[in-house]
Amino acid sequence: MKTACYPPYADNSWEKFVITRVKFDRIVPFDFEGLEIRELTPEALQSASIAAIDVPSGAAHRTARSSRSDKLYVCIEGRIAFVVNDQEFELEAMDVLHVPRGEWFSYCNAEDQPARLLLVHVPPLDLASEEFSDKDNEEVRSES
DSSP: OEEEEOOBOTTSOBOOEEEEOOOGGGSOOEEETTEEEEEOOOTTOOSOEEEEEEEOTTOEEEEEEESSOEEEEEEEESOEEEEETTEEEEEOTTOEEEEOTTOOEEEEOOSSSOEEEEEEEESOOOGGGEEEEOTTSOOEEEOO
16 A cells, blocks of 8 residues: 655655555565565665565575675574674574675574564665575576
8 A cells, every 4th residue: 555645845845755565464475495485675665675584494595695785684583594605693583684795695594493584685686686506606506
């Protein structure tokens, strides 16, 4: 649902902008290698993209990097173990991890309970700019 607002600005002008609400429970998730992803980016947002990722117990995101976007991961619930360029990080609820553009990363849920992440790409996700490798970084391919 969209609502138009007309706030006054310092110069007494009125500009129209759109506020967009995305209802989580109305978004149909898709499967990405065992991760359940919901694309939550509002239509009007062009500077970033946001997704919710449900990470079941034992699930993992293989080693990847983006040549375009910085990634901000927010752990909403559970625990997730990340590796960024061979450095280990553990995220718990409300922790944030910044993965800069070009850096190799992977993550997994080694806990008995599922976890949920929010992922923000700045600028927005472009699948053609995402690279994935096998576990040993021997084979690198681009998603296009």
